[in-house]
Amino acid sequence: MSEKPRVAVLSRAGMPDQIAHLDDRVDLAVCTEESLADELTRCDVLLLWDFFSRAVRPSWSDRATVRWIHVPAAGVDKMLFDELIDSDVVVTNARGTFDRPIAEYVLGLVLRHYKQFGLTQRLQETRDWRHREPRTIAGSTALVIGTGPIGRATAALLRAAGMRVTASGRTRREDPELGTVLATEELPEQIGDFDVIVLLAPLTDQTRGLMSADLLARMRRGSYLINVGRGELLDQDALEAMLRSGSGPLAGAALDAFDDEPLAPDSSLWTVPGLFVSPHMSGDDVGWRDRLAVQFIDNLDRWLAGEPLVNVVDKHLGYIPGAT
Amino acid sequence: MSEKPRVAVLSRAGMPDQIAHLDDRVDLAVCTEESLADELTRCDVLLLWDFFSRAVRPSWSDRATVRWIHVPAAGVDKMLFDELIDSDVVVTNARGTFDRPIAEYVLGLVLRHYKQFGLTQRLQETRDWRHREPRTIAGSTALVIGTGPIGRATAALLRAAGMRVTASGRTRREDPELGTVLATEELPEQIGDFDVIVLLAPLTDQTRGLMSADLLARMRRGSYLINVGRGELLDQDALEAMLRSGSGPLAGAALDAFDDEPLAPDSSLWTVPGLFVSPHMSGDDVGWRDRLAVQFIDNLDRWLAGEPLVNVVDKHLGYIPGAT
Structure with missing residues (x-):
């Protein structure tokens, strides 16, 4: 078994280029909504690259190993559900990017x-x-x-x-x-x-x-x-x-x-x-995917160093409170 | 002959409502491009309400009595010509409104x-x-x-x-x-x-x-x-x-x-x-005609009081120099 933490990336379109180079530091695995249930019992971190996916909920089980889920979007409403809210899993979002x-x-x-x-x-x-x-x-x-x-x-x-x-x-x-x-x-x-x-x-x-x-x-x-x-x-x-x-x-x-x-x-x-x-494009300016990847990687660096994550969502509120 | 100064208004659509009430202070006369030549030999002031009109030039003569022409527009390019530029007639514009x-x-x-x-x-x-x-x-x-x-x-x-x-x-x-x-x-x-x-x-x-x-x-x-x-x-x-x-x-x-x-x-x-x-509408916000009238009337008050006019165009330059 690898000693590197396992980072799963939910992405219909395969491993995003902006993430692929992390494979020297973590075990990277791309998954789809179909393989997500299995992946959730193996990975430490889930990057919800397909951030509108609602697949985490039906894929959830009490055998889940994931400890941190990053949602590269401002709103996390589509992926939150009671078991996740009540769990110790940390959820972060893309605050600031949009x-x-x-x-x-x-x-x-x-x-x-x-x-x-x-x-x-x-x-x-x-x-x-x-x-x-x-x-x-x-x-x-x-x-x-x-x-x-x-x-x-x-x-x-x-x-x-x-x-x-x-x-x-x-x-x-x-x-x-x-x-x-x-x-x-x-x-x-x-x-x-x-x-x-x-x-x-x-x-x-x-x-x-x-x-x-x-x-x-x-x-x-x-x-x-x-x-x-x-x-x-x-x-x-x-x-x-x-x-x-x-x-x-x-x-x-x-x-x-x-x-x-x-x-x-x-x-x-x-x-x-x-x-x-208009087709939900207000926040998605040129280069947004790159910026979302950088934001995740910055947080991953903190996580790997044992430092506190930023942009942690209050799962009960459904957003990050105390904004300024 | 009236002792009140004569203010001619070039307007295809008749006397503008915003101007009509001036008739207690001045002799108001509405004119068209056809009657402008005659009017220029009688009036003291010309308000070019149809501000894109090019009719002043062909209507001009050395019998012109007009002493001040107000153009309720930012640009005066359409109405300037050599005899007017070389004359003592003052030209003012709608600086600021747009x-x-x-x-x-x-x-x-x-x-x-x-x-x-x-x-x-x-x-x-x-x-x-x-x-x-x-x-x-x-x-x-x-x-x-x-x-x-x-x-x-x-x-x-x-x-x-x-x-x-x-x-x-x-x-x-x-x-x-x-x-x-x-x-x-x-x-x-x-x-x-x-x-x-x-x-x-x-x-x-x-x-x-x-x-x-x-x-x-x-x-x-x-x-x-x-x-x-x-x-x-x-x-x-x-x-x-x-x-x-x-x-x-x-x-x-x-x-x-x-x-x-x-x-x-x-x-x-x-x-x-x-x-x-777009149909030359960038400056013409709701109420612009009213504001243009007010701006003319303010200047007319100065003129009637013998005070210097504001927004006087340098006719040789074609605009008001030294803007700030």
């Missing part, structure tokens, strides 16, 4: 809406020169739901671009960076104050369905909704019904995350008026 | 390109979930050509959003706000250093055709060109040929200004690959 790309993507979506680039593109296709008056984002109000690093980076960038930004989280508090943070239970009263709502909360039992039909109905007339978190944060059906009816307060919405991904070709969401659909 | 809207529009265009929103919109139309890796603008380089108030506002906003921004103007200098300003004659050497080029110079004899076929060819591979100034700053034909050939360095371009506006339905520019066409 902050800047997602913040930029959100600002881009806001400007795309305010400057009417979508309509302009359609008018170009029909050679229609139709002058309109876009709005300025300066002085408009945005509510960022989620106070983790991505929410913070997004709030900071929207502010830098001239918007007045408020954040909301589990509890009302004064945050040195964000200012007054609204509590979730204040949203029904407060949500009508904002021109743009950005969903960036981690998906937990508390946040599932947070953006309900009721909250959607309470949004400001002409406001815009952006979901770059998780599809399940939002009542997608209610949003679709509202936009199709043309009678709700929203001027439109942009979704980069969905209940089921990839969105099926026959999904009705593709054709909702005023809805911009 | 700074923020245009800065936002440019940032929006940059993000639209970097985040591939145009392609995403087309893929949505065909229900195609195609994940790609967008680029981050953080650390990318932008060159803003033009150091007037709009150029300054644009440079500041792109910087606030994380880009590294350089400006260029007529002469090389150190500017307290912009840093090192490159001279136009340095552009052939320097233009290859930038990921985004923004054209925002006033249109003058010196800047006409500034973005030549040669400069376009020297741009960085994969770079992006944005023209929110005047169509004539750019060799449109060279840009079109380059983008159609697919062999030049540019990844694409966005034009909000054209040689001839509105762009004719049969213009070939509508269908150039990688070219985003």
Whole structure:
């Protein structure tokens, strides 16, 4: 038996190039969802390269040897389950990697809406020169739901671009960076104050369905909704019904995350008026896979040296608490 | 004969509501391009509400009584001509009104390109979930050509959003706000250093055709060109040929200004690959007409009080010098 720790990599596409060179320090093994159950009883570390996989749960057994699972994503909602939560297995995530790309993507979506680039593109296709008056984002109000690093980076960038930004989280508090943070239970009263709502909360039992039909109905007339978190944060059906009816307060919405991904070709969401659909790409800037590998390897170096890991998820909360 | 000064308003659509209430202080007269020649021999002040009109020149005569012409636009290139330049007639413009809207529009265009929103919109139309890796603008380089108030506002906003921004103007200098300003004659050497080029110079004899076929060819591979100034700053034909050939360095371009506006339905520019066409709307945010009226009325108050006008154009230069 090898004396090197065994690091399993869940990857449909074989061993990632960015990881392969670790084989001088660890026993590297690539596995698929089919071989994961067996691998979990042999490995010390699992790198969930296919980070949206839900296969850990059905592959789990009390013979599992794995001690650390790294999820190279911001959200770990798809892989957590009770036995894992109650176990001693450490779960880490890719905190920090997605902050800047997602913040930029959100600002881009806001400007795309305010400057009417979508309509302009359609008018170009029909050679229609139709002058309109876009709005300025300066002085408009945005509510960022989620106070983790991505929410913070997004709030900071929207502010830098001239918007007045408020954040909301589990509890009302004064945050040195964000200012007054609204509590979730204040949203029904407060949500009508904002021109743009950005969903960036981690998906937990508390946040599932947070953006309900009721909250959607309470949004400001002409406001815009952006979901770059998780599809399940939002009542997608209610949003679709509202936009199709043309009678709700929203001027439109942009979704980069969905209940089921990839969105099926026959999904009705593709054709909702005023809805911009993008394929969960907001955080995945050029080179992101390389950065995710580097982040894992840095943590692996700590683990091999017996040092504490960074970016350890509170499995009961479903995210890393105390973000700044 | 009235003792009140006569203010003529060139406006195809009749007297603007925002101006009409001035009739207690001045003799207000609306005119069209057809009646402008007559009006110029009667009025004291001309408000060129149709600010793209070129009718002043053919309507001019040495019997002109007008002493002040206000152009509610940033560029006065379309209305200046030698007799007017050599006369004592004061020309003022709408300096300041367009700074923020245009800065936002440019940032929006940059993000639209970097985040591939145009392609995403087309893929949505065909229900195609195609994940790609967008680029981050953080650390990318932008060159803003033009150091007037709009150029300054644009440079500041792109910087606030994380880009590294350089400006260029007529002469090389150190500017307290912009840093090192490159001279136009340095552009052939320097233009290859930038990921985004923004054209925002006033249109003058010196800047006409500034973005030549040669400069376009020297741009960085994969770079992006944005023209929110005047169509004539750019060799449109060279840009079109380059983008159609697919062999030049540019990844694409966005034009909000054209040689001839509105762009004719049969213009070939509508269908150039990688070219985003918008109908000269970058500066015209909601309420812009009201703000333009207020700005004129403020200056009219000065004029009526015998005080110096603000935003006086140097007619020989074609813009207001010494911007900050």
